[in-house]
Amino acid sequence: MNRYFWILGGFAALVALLAVGLGLNPRDVPSPLVGKPAPAFKLNVLAKPEQTLSPQDMQGKVWLLNVWASWCVSCRQEHPVLVEFSKKVDVPLIGLNYKEVRGDGGFDMGKMAADEERKLAFQRANQWLNEHGDPYRLTVMDLDGRVGIDYGVYGVPETYVIDKAGLIRMKHTGPISPEVLAKKIMPLLAELNK
Amino acid sequence: MKRCLALVFALFLTSTAIAVDSATEAAMAADPVAEKRLQKLSEELRCLVCQNQTIADSNAELAQDLRREVRTMIKDGKTDKEIVDFMVVRYGDFVLYRPPVKGITLLLWGGPVALMLLGLFILVRYLRRRASRINAEEQPLSADEASRADALLKEINPK
Numbered sequence: 001m002n003r004y005f006w007i008l009g010g011f012a013a014l015v016a017l018l019a020v021g022l023g024l025n026p027r028d029v030p031s032p033l034v035g036k037p038a039p040a041f042k043l044n045v046l047a048k049p050e051q052t053l054s055p056q057d058m059q060g061k062v063w064l065l066n067v068w069a070s071w072c073v074s075c076r077q078e079h080p081v082l083v084e085f086s087k088k089v090d091v092p093l094i095g096l097n098y099k100e101v102r103g104d105g106g107f108d109m110g111k112m113a114a115d116e117e118r119k120l121a122f123q124r125a126n127q128w129l130n131e132h133g134d135p136y137r138l139t140v141m142d143l144d145g146r147v148g149i150d151y152g153v154y155g156v157p158e159t160y161v162i163d164k165a166g167l168i169r170m171k172h173t174g175p176i177s178p179e180v181l182a183k184k185i186m187p188l189l190a191e192l193n194k
Numbered sequence: 195m196k197r198c199l200a201l202v203f204a205l206f207l208t209s210t211a212i213a214v215d216s217a218t219e220a221a222m223a224a225d226p227v228a229e230k231r232l233q234k235l236s237e238e239l240r241c242l243v244c245q246n247q248t249i250a251d252s253n254a255e256l257a258q259d260l261r262r263e264v265r266t267m268i269k270d271g272k273t274d275k276e277i278v279d280f281m282v283v284r285y286g287d288f289v290l291y292r293p294p295v296k297g298i299t300l301l302l303w304g305g306p307v308a309l310m311l312l313g314l315f316i317l318v319r320y321l322r323r324r325a326s327r328i329n330a331e332e333q334p335l336s337a338d339e340a341s342r343a344d345a346l347l348k349e350i351n352p353k
Binding site: 026029030031032033099103105145148149150151152154155 | 242243245255256259260263282283284285286287288
């Protein structure tokens with residue numbers, strides 16, 4: 001009797017462990033960048049290509065960095081949430097357009113000149129924002145995805161919350177749902193802006 | 195059937211596309227020593243898009259980008275450790291195919307050994323108990339027990 005109790009108990013513990021494991025999201029990889037300074041970059045601004053933006057320019061402000069691209073299907077899903085957010089909340093939302101042309105997969109990059117890629121990327125990004133609404137205070141263009149690598153981007157869309165000191169305080173991978181915004185991002189923004 | 199053929203054809207197309215792609219990458223690599231290092235390093239690094247593949251196996255965009263980064267770093271004369279650290283700083287320990295031994299991975303590394311030890315312990319205990327039980331059963335009867343047994347036997351089976 002006692003022995004069966006132990007065997008059953010052990011089995012139940014194993015089932016519980018596996019159930020928890022299966023419930024976890026394998027895409028939810030903890031970012032080592034949380035708590036670290038936002039990696040530096042200097043990228044051209046979509047609306048004014050002759051200007052650049054770097055994270056230092058945002059020093060002293062709490063801001064969001066949202067990684068997007070016109071070819072990214074999940075970005076479409078979160079876009080209305082971002083548009084709504086930008087109308088209601090006075091927190092700068094900066095867009096990081098990630099590999100607009102070469103990430104698409106529909107182009108033969110071996111045959112495309114850098115100038116051509118650049119022109120096409122700006123044109124496509126602008127068109128997409130015209131169609132779907134532009135929630136971004138600014139969008140910067142990461143044509144080759146180098147800055148994306150510095151930020152550990154592996155699945156667009158991704159969103160970073162960066163505090164006044166320039167430290168990354170949160171990273172969200174995947175589309176932002178209204179729940180994530182209300183339960184995770186808004187409380188953090190309120191706390192950081194205190 | 196038609197559908198099936200179409201699928202086979204599509205698979206064939208993608209496989210050739212992959213072959214062409216790795217061919218261009220191979221062409222980019224002129225230096226065999228550097229290429230060997232790239233190969234070795236790539237096998238240690240996880241592709242975060244297709245999580246159970248290394249960046250050597252994967253043809254995802256990100257894996258290609260990361261291979262390009264590794265190649266650039268090799269060209270710049272970075273050591274293997276510097277290159278691996280570069281990845282870990284950005285993507286975390288998860289990017290390593292062989293997770294490092296530290297507090298949070300103790301269960302991962304020690305778990306199987308602990309389970310085996312537990313199993314061995316239970317097995318040894320069981321065998322010992324079983325042996326002592328058998329021993330106990332096989333002990334010869336004492337003189338007192340023997341005479342009682344004789345008496346009982348006679349009672350049942352009087353000749």
